[in-house]
Amino acid sequence: MKVVNKEHKLKSSFEVKIVLVVLMVFSWYAKMVSQSTLNGQDEPVKYIGNRIPDKNFLDGKLPHAMGVHHHQVYRANRSVPLAGDVQGWTYNHQPFLAYWHGHFYVQYLSNLYQEHEPPGKTQIVISDDGKHWGTPKVVFPEYTLPEINYQGLHVDAGMKSVMHQRMGFYIAPNGKLLTLAFYGYSPTPRNSPNAGNGLGRVVREIKSDGTLGPIYFIRYNRHAGWNESNTDYPYYKTSKDKAFLDACESLLSDKLITLQWWEEDRANDGFFAINPGDVPGSAAFSATISTSKGSGKAFNFFHRADDVVVGLWKNQYSALSPDNGKTWTKISKNKSLLTDGAKTWGQKTNDGKYLIIHNQSVTRRNRYPMTSITSEDGHIFHDLLSLRNDFPPVRYHAIHKSPGAQYYRGIIEGNGNPPGNEAWVVYSVNKEDIWIAKITTPITGIEDGEINQNFEMVNNSMQLEKWNLYEPAWTSIEIIEDPVNPSNKVLELKDEEPIDYVRAERILPERDQFTLNFKVNPIQIPRGYFLDIEVQDIHGIRPMRIHLDTNWITFDHRYAKVPDPVKIELGKWHAFSLKFNCKDQAYSLAINGKTISEKIPFAFKVDSLQRLVFRTGPYRGEATPRLLHVASTDTSGLNIEDIPGTEKKVKASVFLID
Numbered sequence: 001m002k003v004v005n006k007e008h009k010l011k012s013s014f015e016v017k018i019v020l021v022v023l024m025v026f027s028w029y030a031k032m033v034s035q036s037t038l039n040g041q042d043e044p045v046k047y048i049g050n051r052i053p054d055k056n057f058l059d060g061k062l063p064h065a066m067g068v069h070h071h072q073v074y075r076a077n078r079s080v081p082l083a084g085d086v087q088g089w090t091y092n093h094q095p096f097l098a099y100w101h102g103h104f105y106v107q108y109l110s111n112l113y114q115e116h117e118p119p120g121k122t123q124i125v126i127s128d129d130g131k132h133w134g135t136p137k138v139v140f141p142e143y144t145l146p147e148i149n150y151q152g153l154h155v156d157a158g159m160k161s162v163m164h165q166r167m168g169f170y171i172a173p174n175g176k177l178l179t180l181a182f183y184g185y186s187p188t189p190r191n192s193p194n195a196g197n198g199l200g201r202v203v204r205e206i207k208s209d210g211t212l213g214p215i216y217f218i219r220y221n222r223h224a225g226w227n228e229s230n231t232d233y234p235y236y237k238t239s240k241d242k243a244f245l246d247a248c249e250s251l252l253s254d255k256l257i258t259l260q261w262w263e264e265d266r267a268n269d270g271f272f273a274i275n276p277g278d279v280p281g282s283a284a285f286s287a288t289i290s291t292s293k294g295s296g297k298a299f300n301f302f303h304r305a306d307d308v309v310v311g312l313w314k315n316q317y318s319a320l321s322p323d324n325g326k327t328w329t330k331i332s333k334n335k336s337l338l339t340d341g342a343k344t345w346g347q348k349t350n351d352g353k354y355l356i357i358h359n360q361s362v363t364r365r366n367r368y369p370m371t372s373i374t375s376e377d378g379h380i381f382h383d384l385l386s387l388r389n390d391f392p393p394v395r396y397h398a399i400h401k402s403p404g405a406q407y408y409r410g411i412i413e414g415n416g417n418p419p420g421n422e423a424w425v426v427y428s429v430n431k432e433d434i435w436i437a438k439i440t441t442p443i444t445g446i447e448d449g450e451i452n453q454n455f456e457m458v459n460n461s462m463q464l465e466k467w468n469l470y471e472p473a474w475t476s477i478e479i480i481e482d483p484v485n486p487s488n489k490v491l492e493l494k495d496e497e498p499i500d501y502v503r504a505e506r507i508l509p510e511r512d513q514f515t516l517n518f519k520v521n522p523i524q525i526p527r528g529y530f531l532d533i534e535v536q537d538i539h540g541i542r543p544m545r546i547h548l549d550t551n552w553i554t555f556d557h558r559y560a561k562v563p564d565p566v567k568i569e570l571g572k573w574h575a576f577s578l579k580f581n582c583k584d585q586a587y588s589l590a591i592n593g594k595t596i597s598e599k600i601p602f603a604f605k606v607d608s609l610q611r612l613v614f615r616t617g618p619y620r621g622e623a624t625p626r627l628l629h630v631a632s633t634d635t636s637g638l639n640i641e642d643i644p645g646t647e648k649k650v651k652a653s654v655f656l657i658d
Contacts, residue, residue: 001360002496007149009149010353012652014211016103018197020299031147033622034588038320038322039306039308039327039377039379040320040379040380041320041329041330041332042332043332043334043335043336043380044311044318044319044320044329044332044334044379045312045318045320045334045346045356045381045385046312046334046335046336046379046380046381047334047337047338047373047381047382048129048336048380048381048382048389048527049098049373049381049382049383049384050558051063051384052362053360053361053362053369053371053384053386054081054362055361055362055363055366055623055628056622056623056625057540057621057622058368058389058390058391058404058620058621058622059368059386059388059389059390059540059621060360060362060368060369060371060386061367061539061540062369062371062384062385062386062539063386063445063470063538063539063610064385064386064387064389064445064468064505064507064611065372065385065386065387065439065440065443065444066440066444066445066446066447066466066468066483066507067439067440067464067465067466067467067468068387068388068437068438068440068469068470069131069437069438069441069461069462069464069467069469069471070388070435070437070469070470070471071130071131071133071427071435071436071437071438071471072433072434072435072471072472072473072541073095073106073125073127073133073434073435073436073473074092074108074125074133074136074433074434074473074535074579075233075433075472075473075474076088076089076090076092076395076396076432076433077090077348077636077647078090078647079647080647080648082136083133086114089110089111089112089113089121090112090113090395090396090398090432091109091110091111091112091113091114091115091117091398091401091431091432092109092110092164092259092428092431092432092433092434093108093109093407093428093431093432094108094109094112094113094164094166094407094428095108095168095407095409095426095427095428095434096108096167096169096409096426097168097169097409097410097411097415097424097425097426098169098171098177098411098415098416099411099416099417099418099424099434100169100171100177100206100415100449101177101208102125102415103126103127104126104128104129104130104418104424104436105124105125105126105169105177105179105206106124106125106126106127106140106426106434106436107122107123107124107132107168107169107186108122108123108124108125108153108179108180108426108428108434109122109164109165110123113398114189114191114398114399114400114401114637115189115398115399115400115401115431116162116186116188116189116190116191116192116399116400117162117186117188117189117398117399118142118159118160118161118162118185118186119142119160119161119162119548120142120160120161120163120496121138121141121142122138122139122163122165122181123136123137123138123139124136124139124179124206124264125137125434126210127336128463128497129162130418130424130436130438130462131471132459133473136271138654139179139181139204139206139212140163140181140202140204140215140518141231142160142161143160143161143183143199144158144159144160144161144232145157145158145159145160145161145185147250150197150224151197153185153187153197154187154192155187158573159185161183161184161185161193161198161199162184162185162186162193162388163181163182163183163184163193164182164184164192164194164264165180165181165182165201166260166261166263166264166297166298166299167180167261168180168181168409168553169415170247170251170257170414171414171415171497172246172247172250172251172414173247173250174243174247174250176205176243176244176246176535177205177206177207178203178204178205178206178220178245178247178248178251179203179204179205179206179405180201180202180203181201181202182194182198182199182200182201182202182264183198183199183200183202184197184198184199184264184285185197185198185199185501186281189399189400190290190399192264193264194264194297195266196221196223196224196264196265196266196267197221197224198221198224198264199217199219199220199221199226199231200217200218200220200221200231201217201219201221201261201264201265202215202216202217202218202228202233203216203217203218203236203251204216204246205214205244205247207456210599211436213241213244213483214233214234214239214246215233215316216233216234216235216236216238216239216429217231217233217234217236218236218248218251219252219261219265219271220234220235220450221264221265221267222267222269223267223268223269229397235295236248238356242590244491253271253326255273255324255326256301256309256321256325257326257412257414258271258272259272259273259274259276259299259301259311259325260299260300262275262276262277262296262299263275263297263298263299266482268463273325273327273328274327274328274331275296275482276295276296276299276313276317276319276331277294277295277296278296278319278570279296279331281333282294282295282315282317282333283295283315292303292430293315293341294315295313295315295317295331295455296313296317297313297314297315298313298314298343298344299311299312299313299408300312300343300344300346301325301346301360301412301413302347302348302354302413303348303413304348304354304377304378304379305377307322307323307533308320308321308322308378309322309324309325310346310378310379311325311328311331311429312344312345312346312356313331313344314339314341314342314343314344314546315333315339315341316333316334316337316338316339316344317331317332317333317334318331318332319331319332326359326646330657333572336359337356337360337557338360338361338362338364339358339360339361339364340359340361340363340364340365340366340367341364341365341375342358342359342367342402342406342407342408342411342520342551343356343358343406343407343408344355344356344357344408344426345357345358345408345409345410347410347411347412347413347423348378348413349423349441349442349443350417350420350421350422350423350441351421351441351442351535353374353375353376353443354374354375354376354377354378354381354641355372355373355374355375355423355439355441355443356372356373356381356612357370357371357372357387357406357408357410358371358372359371359404359405360373360384360405362420362578363628365405365629365630366403366404366514366623366627366628366629367402367403367404367405368391368405368623368627369386369387369388369401369406369458370382370386370387370388370404370405370408370427370535371384371385371386371387372385372387372439372443373385374442374443383443383444383445383610385443385445386643387437387439388405388437388470389468389470389503389505389540389621390621391403391404391429391430392429392499392500392620393430393431393499393643394430394432394636394640394643395407395430395432395499395642395643395646396432396642397636397637397640397642398636398637399558399636399637399638400431400636400637401430401431401432401636401637402430402431403430403626403627403636404429404430404627405426405427405429405435406427406428406429406431406458408425408426408427409425409426409427409429410423410424410425410426410541411424421441422439422440422441422442423438423440423441423443423457424436424437424438424439424547425437425439431466431582440465440466445507445538446507446510447466447507447508447510447610448509449507449509450509451506451508451509453506454489454658455479455489455490455491455658456488456489458479458489460479461477461478461479461491463479464491466507467504467505467506468504468505468506468507468508469503469505470501470502470503470504470505471502472496472497472501472502473497474496474500474649475493475494475495475496475497475500475501475502476492476493476494477491477492477493477494477502477504478491478492478494479491479492480492480656482521482656483523483571483656484521484556484571484572484573488658490521490656490657490658491656491657491658492651492654492655492656492657493531493614493616493655493656493657494652494653494654495529495616495617495653495654496649496650496651496652496653497650498645498646498648498649498650498651499643499645499646500617501615501617502615502616503613503614503615503616504613504614504615504657505611505612505613505614506611506612507610508609508610508611508612509610510538510608510609510610511608511609512580512581512582512583512607512608512609513579513580513581513582514579514580515577515578515579515580516535516576516577516578516579516580516612517575517576517577517578518575518576518612518657518658519573519574519575519576519657519658520533520548520573520574520655520656520657521571521572521573521574521655521656521657521658522548522568522570522571522574522654522655523570523571523654523655523656524570524651524652524653524654525548525550525570525653526550526650526651526652526653527550529549529550529576529650529653530547530548530549530613530616530653531547531548531615531616531653531655532545532546532547532548532613532614532615532616532617532618532619533545533546533547533548533576533611533612533613533615534546534611534613534615534619535580535587535609535611535612535613536576536609536610536611536613537607537608537609537610537611538605538608538610540611541604541606542603542604542608542619543585543587543602543604543605543606544556544578544580544587544600544602544603545602545603546576548655550570551567551568552565552566552567552568553565553567553568553574553591554566554598558604559601559604560604561599561600561601562597562600562601563589563596563597563600566591566596567601573656573658574591574592575591575592575593576590576591577589577590577591577593582602582606582607582609584599585602585603585605585606586599586600586602587599587600587602588600589606614616614655614657616653616655
């Protein structure tokens with residue numbers, strides 16, 4: 001009996017083990033089946049449109065999205081610096097965005113001169129509305145390094161660190177706002193600080209009154225020899241602030257959020273759910289030579305409606321996760337996203353659709369145009385549109401100074417959601433200035449309604465939801481009272497920028513014949529400055545160009561049959577009435593009721609027209625030979641000089657539009 005009972009117990013135990021093994025195998029199989037049947041696993045993000053950007057134009061000759069406002073957050077200035085610096089820091093790049101307690105927060109990297117060259121620091125700047133920004137504040141200051149000898153790299157004691165991070169903010173479940181950064185080092189600008197050999201990641205709290213908590217290391221690069229004994233800031237666990245500790249622990253336990261850390265960390269200690277750098281066929285990452293290639297870089301993500309996570313990396317890589325980042329499908333290279341080594345941003349928008357912003361680069365090198373694609377399901381994307389017309393020239397040349405708008409980052413899931421239906425995205429331009437874009441959703445490039453615009457019911461320019469506005473820091477676009485008739489509201493364009501301009505663009509219903517009426521009051525035009533008025537087709541071809549300078553209204557001179565210049569008066573309204581006829585390839589013009597010409601020939605042939613543009617500077621939409629890599633001997637930081645005369649405001653140009 002006892003033997004039988006013993007055999008029975010052994011048999012029961014054996015059966016239990018079999019059942020457990022079967023369950024484990026089944027669970028593993030179910031997970032693999034789940035991953036293998038995820039919608040879009042072979043190409044998690046797929047663009048199916050037929051629009052291809054033209055590399056010769058900075059907007060790719062693409063249709064423009066409607067209702068995009070660009071505001072400059074920070075303008076680099078070497079000789080007239082902000083924030084008490086002795087010298088302005090002219091490398092500003094890799095911004096991040098959060099919205100917390102009614103404020104926008106932008107974090108970005110700064111180096112004194114150029115990328116991957118010390119000294120480096122991290123700054124934040126705050127705004128109430130996304131348009132008006134305060135003075136930058138240093139959140140992670142310069143860090144003095146000890147002597148370093150590691151994997152053939154040598155750093156002298158006393159050298160400053162270089163910062164590099166792919167995550168800037170975290171709003172914890174308990175409401176704490178944390179800002180994070182990574183201290184690394186680059187013995188030369190050709191050495192990457194994100195190669196896994198840096199010191200580690202630091203964290204501090206941003207409090208609701210704008211003050212900052214102490215700096216702590218939240219994760220050391222222990223595999224590279226860094227720890228509590230040889231770094232200047234304490235480990236986060238030494239903090240006595242329980243709420244801060246809870247916020248840090250929540251962050252560390254989130255395997256989806258912390259996958260953003262992998263690039264600088266690269267540890268094989270089990271902290272990361274996957275190794276996104278281990279992708280067959282991807283370019284090998286060099287620990288000693290700077291490279292933009294390779295997989296696992298600049299991770300971000302969004303959740304689809306089926307709760308599947310779509311992960312996006314640089315260089316066209318993506319993957320899917322069915323369990324919030326614990327496991328992933330094979331990382332694959334998207335065939336239809338023609339990225340250029342800069343970041344790709346993806347998110348779900350408030351209208352329930354999905355948005356990806358990146359540089360859809362035909363050459364795979366140029367960081368233009370700034371484009372959006374949208375999706376109903378988070379997998380199949382379409383409707384490639386340009387979000388930004390152009391960009392100014394690089395003012396401060398240095399190594400790795402890639403021209404263009406780049407490194408887009410919106411508000412990652414969990415880091416706040418501003419009121420309204422817009423999508424907000426920060427980015428850098430030429431790796432020297434920081435910008436933010438407010439993008440009206442649903443995103444479209446088509447206006448199908450009649451336009452009868454007046455500004456009487458508009459309180460400020462941010463309410464111009466169908467206008468595309470471009471507003472550098474030394475310019476402004478405002479709704480003001482008409483100085484001639486105070487009961488009337490008008491649009492004011494003001495420009496004190498020596499190398500950039502202010503622009504207001506309205507997308508029109510696309511037609512081959514129509515009449516356009518508007519008024520312009522040139523309040524102040526310093527000699528040498530002007531307002532250009534253009535009507536363009538959907539690809540940016542400019543058949544009508546009118547030029548207002550200090551004394552005259554002049555017309556495009558591509559053809560001889562254009563009117564003589566028309567005298568203007570400052571401070572007086574000039575009413576324009578234009579009739580366009582694409583069949584005749586001409587337009588008529590009357591000013592203040594007086595006919596100037598019945599038939600002014602188009603400068604360029606177009607089949608239809610779709611945009612009205614007011615711009616306080618010359619057209620610059622065509623790519624230069626250097627941008628096209630024709631003049632390959634011109635290298636930023638080596639043999640191209642900085643642009644002089646860009647560091648002080650010029651006398652203001654002021655125009656009113658109604």
